[in-house]
Amino acid sequence: MLEAYPDNRLARILLWGFSALAMAFLMLPTLVVVPLSFSASDLLEFPPRAYSLRWYENFFGSATWMAGLRTSLILGTLTAMVAVPLGLLACISMNRLGGKTASAIQGVLLAPSIVPGILLAIGLFFVLAAQGLVGTLFGVLVGHVVLAIPVVCIVLLPAVARFDWNQVQAARSLGADWARAIGGIIVPQLQISLLSATLMAFLTSLDESVISIFVASGRNSTLPKLMFLSLRDQIDPTIAAISTLWTAIVVIVVLIVTLRQKS
């Protein structure tokens, strides 16, 4: 946009120098953790004097961390398994109903994404406490599903809108029931969007920390909850190892999603 000002060197340098700083600011905390995770020292030296895999061994050798990892992976999978079908049905419904009804449904479904996590967390804690369900996997799961549904809807709504509904009409008029029409016609055609939605729902659950902190406990503590507790107490380099693995996984998942959407 600023190519009309090729000679204004000072402005460009200022603008670009400034942007480089802002970029460094954005990237630094994520990147700084990587070399530290391979350090051989108990101290957080930078750059590390000697390298080792001891913090990775520490992570994979610890029963507590492994239980947290297992819980987070199970929870992420269950969240995706529940949120994606519910989201898909809701998106079909909004697409077909249209108008004010669809807007109202969308409003309700997207609302949890703007409510502060801390409010959802304590409210859910109260409700679960009344049912004696605090600390159960179920309690955290419903919290995560509610947070994943908006993400799923944002991915699937445009995909459903692109779908040619005449195909379903044709199938219906030839005698297919709704389950067959949805499962046999809509789902296969939305495959790529459904895969994206599944990964996003999984990531939403994996990343969620506040609800887990309040509602999960004991054996059902998620990885983010354990990390939070550990960060509050001391700075354990094991977290650098977890962080590095975590970032690597997220980058891979996001790459898959963006590349598949492009192709």
Added chain:
Amino acid sequence: MTIAADPALAAGARSERRFFLALSLPALVIVGLAAILPILWIIRQSFLTTGGEYTVGNYEKVLSSGLTWSALITTVELSLGTLAFCILLGTPLALALASVRPRVANLLMAFVMLPLWTSILVRTYGWLVLLRRDGLINAALTGSGLTAEPLPLVYNFTGTLIGMVHYMLPLFLLPVYAAMRDIDANLVRASASMGATLGQVIRTVILPLSAGGIFSGSMIVFIYTIGFFITPAVLGGGKVNPLSIRIERTLSTFQDWGSASVLGILLLVLMALVGAMFLVARRLVARNKVGAAHA
């Protein structure tokens, strides 16, 4: 339209509508049970004593406590501070991104989005490593002789603010970048050919045309930061106590569900107020624009 008048077909359309409505039901039920019911429960709990009797005592207790008001002030200070830095850092960055070729911009955007996809705990940990007394930044500062003593950069307001700006910057950037990318480059070219300086172009063409994006970005920053919990809890080191931290402490240290609920409602009220302010401001701006166009 004789077809639409056919009662059998009309009944069919009605039952189909009911069917499509029912498709939303499972999602609506779970959002109702796990998001709406909990919020209602907070309201109910705020009027209950520990014994389960109705009372307004929780409100009297919380609203007469100085801690509540200082928490409210801290919350607003953190939000305003985050917003100020997001505007200062994010607007030039968005302008730079909007000025480069799309291919380069997409690559740079990927780097901007990386933190967005990184767990908040990973980022908070990264900041701890960077900002501690013996952390990287202090080592660089004292090592180069810029400061004699390590600066207190974390476990205080500064550290919390840095963490929050880092979290919000990509989210602020997205709408601003989108708005700037949509500006017709010919407008800038025309201004340049008429002799406008770069400063004038930024001030009178680019910023007014991206005001909508900056506005949306600001609203996102405010709505998100009001309820921030992880960042102040870890980077604040117990010294920064916005409403979210007070809620947690009231709940887990004092087991005072009633007071925690009142604090939660304060948070909701604050959010509603800020949201309403932004909507009113947007309407006023829109009206002024219409007025100016007619004048």
